[in-house]
Amino acid sequence: MSKGLDLFFFFGRPFSPVYSVLMKSREKLYRRGIFRGHSLPVPVIAVGNLVLGGTGKTPTVQHIARVLLSKGYRPAIISRGYGGKTKEAVNVVSDGENIFLSPEIAGDEPCMLAESLAGVAVLTGTRRIFPCRHAIDHLHADVIILDDGFQHLNVKRDIDIVLFDGTVQAGNSRVFPGGPLREPVSALKRCHGFLLTGENPVNRERTQKFATLLQKKFPAKPVFISSLEAYELQGPDGSVAAESVSGKFYGFCGIANPGRFAKSLADYGLPLAGFHALKDHISYNQESAAQLSKKAIDCGAANLITTEKDYVKLRTLDLSLPLFVLKAHHKVEQAFDDFLLAELEKTGKPHPG
Secondary structure, X not given: OOHHHHHHHHHHHHHHHHHHHHHHHHHHHHHOXXXXXXOOOOOEEEEEEOEOOXXXXXXXXHHHHXXXXXXXXXXXXXXXXXXXXOOXXXXXXXXXXXXXXXXXXXXXHHHHHHHHOOOOEEEEXXXXXXXXXXXXXXXXXXXXXXXXXXXXXXXXXXXXXXXXXXXXXXXXXXXXXXXXXXXXXXXXXXXXXXXXXXXXXXXHHHHHHHHHHHHHHOOOOOEEEEEEXXXXXXXXXXXXXXXXOOXXXXXXXXXXXXXXXXXXXXXXXXXXXXXXXXXXXOOOOHHHHHHHHHHHHHOOOOEEEEOHHHHHHHOOOOOOOOEEEXXXXXXXXXXXXXXXXXXXXXXXXXXOO
């Protein structure tokens, strides 16, 4: 964590118990039926986290969708569409074959998911129950994936997967604003399993220790690990070898965990002239694109490099320098896929075949 964030959490510590009580009360109201949770006729898988910021939810959602597709399911992803301009009750970003909305309208994450997952419908909406029902009634979805859905108790789920970043883990284990937790640790009792993401040779020992800790605290809930397998550099014309690109790179991103991307660039070994972390889900325009190019040139860079989420919002803009994307490929252990499919069978809800 940055020094600024550490300082924020330090001064926010006295208010942490208040927020913790509010979140516990909210959960209790849903559990007792005072706040209504909507049931759906198809299985619902929620992918979320306890910690603020990025934990690799998007690649995990992609992985789950591909596993379901391979088994004959027709999954639909319901995303919050953060950063998008639309305020409609239901927004069909993709019906699995065609993409209808731009990142400016729907948000960067839904569009990136839609582009990377042929055959998977992606929807957003003001309240997630509405796109859920639309996906089932009109797009024939037989399983719903709630992206960033652990705290979204308005839609009842059959499988709750909670992610932790292998490096950040639970931070200082305090609830916001005294720490990075969205809810108290006790909220983990309602999940079905854990996935620790971003394991690499540097954090492997620490990740394994955290997995052991989770298994000890929640012995009935399995713990799985997703490890970094490889990086892929993509340029204007597709995949390229790093050594074939001349000049230094200027890295930038507008994601929840920019440090994770900065570390990826360092691990990949690209020659960097500079790096700039922008606001999460930032909206780019021609002016901001020109400013980024100028900063890069002033630093002596000959190329720009960013994330997939940022790229979907930048590709239509004019940039003074070539724009590259660093894609990280993750490997999820087979046991996770087996667990997921077994849990789906337990729901007793309709499934392929």
